[in-house]
Amino acid sequence: MEYLPNIIFAVALILGIGFFARNVKKLSRNIKLGKDVDVSDNKGQRWKNMAKIALGQTKMVVRPIAGLMHVIVYVGFIIINIEVLEIMLDGLLGTHRLFSPLGSVYDFLIGSFEILALLVIVAVVVFWIRRNIIRIQRFVKPEMKGWPKTDGNMILYIEFVLMLLFLTMNAADFQLQQLGADHYAQAGAFPVSQFIVPLLDGLSESSLILVERTAWWLHILGILAFLNYLYYSKHLHILLAFPNTYYGKVKPQGQFNNLASVTKEVKLMMDPDADPFATPAEDDVAEPEKFGASDVMDLNWVQLLNAYTCTECGRCTSECPANQTGKKLSPRKIMMDTRDRLEEVGKNMDTNKGEFVPDGKQLLGDYISHEELWACTTCNACVQACPVSIDPLSIIVEMRRYLVMEQSAAPMELNNMMSNIENNGAPWPYNQMDRLNWVNE
Amino acid sequence: MSEQLKVKTMQEFMAEGKQPEILFWVGSAGSYDDRAKKITKAFVKLLNKAAVDFAVLGTEESSTGDVAKRAGNEFLFQMQAMMNIELLNGYEIKRIVTCDPHSFNTIKNEYPGLGGNYDVVHHTQYLKELIDNGRLTLSGDGYKGKRITFHDPCYLGRANSVFDAPREVLAKSNAELVEMKRHKKTALCCGAGGAQMFKEPEKGDMDVNVLRTKDALETSPNIIATGCPYCNTMMTDGIKAHEKEDSVTVLDVAEVLANSQGL
Numbered sequence: 064m065e066y067l068p069n070i071i072f073a074v075a076l077i078l079g080i081g082f083f084a085r086n087v088k089k090l091s092r093n094i095k096l097g098k099d100v101d102v103s104d105n106k107g108q109r110w111k112n113m114a115k116i117a118l119g120q121t122k123m124v125v126r127p128i129a130g131l132m133h134v135i136v137y138v139g140f141i142i143i144n145i146e147v148l149e150i151m152l153d154g155l156l157g158t159h160r161l162f163s164p165l166g167s168v169y170d171f172l173i174g175s176f177e178i179l180a181l182l183v184i185v186a187v188v189v190f191w192i193r194r195n196i197i198r199i200q201r202f203v204k205p206e207m208k209g210w211p212k213t214d215g216n217m218i219l220y221i222e223f224v225l226m227l228l229f230l231t232m233n234a235a236d237f238q239l240q241q242l243g244a245d246h247y248a249q250a251g252a253f254p255v256s257q258f259i260v261p262l263l264d265g266l267s268e269s270s271l272i273l274v275e276r277t278a279w280w281l282h283i284l285g286i287l288a289f290l291n292y293l294y295y296s297k298h299l300h301i302l303l304a305f306p307n308t309y310y311g312k313v314k315p316q317g318q319f320n321n322l323a324s325v326t327k328e329v330k331l332m333m334d335p336d337a338d339p340f341a342t343p344a345e346d347d348v349a350e351p352e353k354f355g356a357s358d359v360m361d362l363n364w365v366q367l368l369n370a371y372t373c374t375e376c377g378r379c380t381s382e383c384p385a386n387q388t389g390k391k392l393s394p395r396k397i398m399m400d401t402r403d404r405l406e407e408v409g410k411n412m413d414t415n416k417g418e419f420v421p422d423g424k425q426l427l428g429d430y431i432s433h434e435e436l437w438a439c440t441t442c443n444a445c446v447q448a449c450p451v452s453i454d455p456l457s458i459i460v461e462m463r464r465y466l467v468m469e470q471s472a473a474p475m476e477l478n479n480m481m482s483n484i485e486n487n488g489a490p491w492p493y494n495q496m497d498r499l500n501w502v503n504e
Numbered sequence: 505m506s507e508q509l510k511v512k513t514m515q516e517f518m519a520e521g522k523q524p525e526i527l528f529w530v531g532s533a534g535s536y537d538d539r540a541k542k543i544t545k546a547f548v549k550l551l552n553k554a555a556v557d558f559a560v561l562g563t564e565e566s567s568t569g570d571v572a573k574r575a576g577n578e579f580l581f582q583m584q585a586m587m588n589i590e591l592l593n594g595y596e597i598k599r600i601v602t603c604d605p606h607s608f609n610t611i612k613n614e615y616p617g618l619g620g621n622y623d624v625v626h627h628t629q630y631l632k633e634l635i636d637n638g639r640l641t642l643s644g645d646g647y648k649g650k651r652i653t654f655h656d657p658c659y660l661g662r663a664n665s666v667f668d669a670p671r672e673v674l675a676k677s678n679a680e681l682v683e684m685k686r687h688k689k690t691a692l693c694c695g696a697g698g699a700q701m702f703k704e705p706e707k708g709d710m711d712v713n714v715l716r717t718k719d720a721l722e723t724s725p726n727i728i729a730t731g732c733p734y735c736n737t738m739m740t741d742g743i744k745a746h747e748k749e750d751s752v753t754v755l756d757v758a759e760v761l762a763n764s765q766g767l
Contacts, residue, residue: 261528315613316664328579385712414603438708442697502509502511
């Protein structure tokens, strides 16, 4: 019986991490549904981007208030993890405050965790007010109705409660230390939780132990639950921001990829020696490649990783010229739609033994409308605004390619423009022989 | 026009067995659009003044295919690109200058993958170079006492991080440069990119160019300068929408410099 708590703890830990591992596997399977893309270039630059953008939060602080608050929560999250390590070891070994022999270093650590916990609480409250009271525009756009809104608030509630549990646990511990209770050796500094102590005044030693233990257990179980909430939430960015900034675009923003399948065709067309009546080679029986994207499987895996990384902050949408002028396009919605459709495809595979059974739906049309795609000016403001290197523009362009090259479904004026280029080498119907007329006009 | 423009084609250079210093890629807008042709001419006047030995492709030039690519027609883009590359490589072109950020971006970034490798510069960069190495000498007060705000074209600024050259050239006109609230990396698009120039906008509550000119007008400028023929059209229309065409002019950086020198 003596080891019962240790065993319960070990089981909870294994279950928590086990479920998380299962979700990570699913996540990686879904991302790998995307097409392969070569990202082996520019390794140095990529590491630098990850260090600067994800670790260093450089693009977060472009907006100072949200940026500063976010840095607090981010630093709090990382630093408090040291405490979580101690809690896990205590839970497994049946010890209490295992790191306390560190003495004054320990005091300093616990003291700074407490201050960070308080700052996190402040930041979380500010975030909640921004979302629910001030209702900052980007948090109340149409795509934020329902689950995305709930999800955003849920994360704040969980973080708030976790920090409160941490401080309550410390307060009870501090009180027990002062009462000289068994197992509660003098350790740590409690600059914040000392103010909670008066609330515990008059509680007996056993009640205090109950409070301390309850807070301790709820805190660590809460963390394990939160870990497993990630997969279902926009909060995945805390993990995926790192790979996403590594695999993000390292070329000039204006450079779009040249479709290799098209290059092959065009070269053949322009080759005077090519035999138009040649029978295809024996091994050339593969289905001709589809141009552009109509569903998530047509996108590349970095674009799918982008979708899972998106934390729906809406900075892209708030910078988008189309969105600012009342058009339907919202780059954030492009990312959310991509993720929702990818999840749908993943669930389809789960219920069909790992095989995708066509469901009569696709990303284009069922999630993203033509109207949204044609409203884009390809200005790259969304790409610039994203604090974690997501590229919504690349998905828009890939879907335009499908519309134009597979479906000939461009707006009429664009079809006219393109036939002008085909016929006379300019987007307007002017004679190529008149190209130099300006000299003498 | 006081003086005839001196413009030679690549064919003429070839016939003489010579290579130009640089090829001026005029672009479709610069060749055909009435407003953009003025930008082309202003730039040529400056090239002539600096005695630059440049060539144009003339009737051999064709659309870069950029706008087709942004619209999703990769096929048409690559056809245009490969034809142009064949021509440019045939003439052994090394260096290209253009007044169009869209041509600049696609030739610089997207042509290399299809076999076209050139040193490509935007005309504002080239003008800065000519001024810096003393080939283009400037005199007079120019636009002293006037306020100019520069609108960053997306495909020059955000897309290729060229922010300083146009501003440095504008400063040579002695005008006072004022920045809009959103500029450089966070500049708002004029609304023409991504093939929007050639279609009606989707349903919304405002046109992008009207919003962007609002940004510009908030700086109370005499001149809105830009470095792109499409931005120029959009900003000019935006000024009209705000009924400010009598007090505010939209000019290209090359025009500002040429005007300041009485060219």
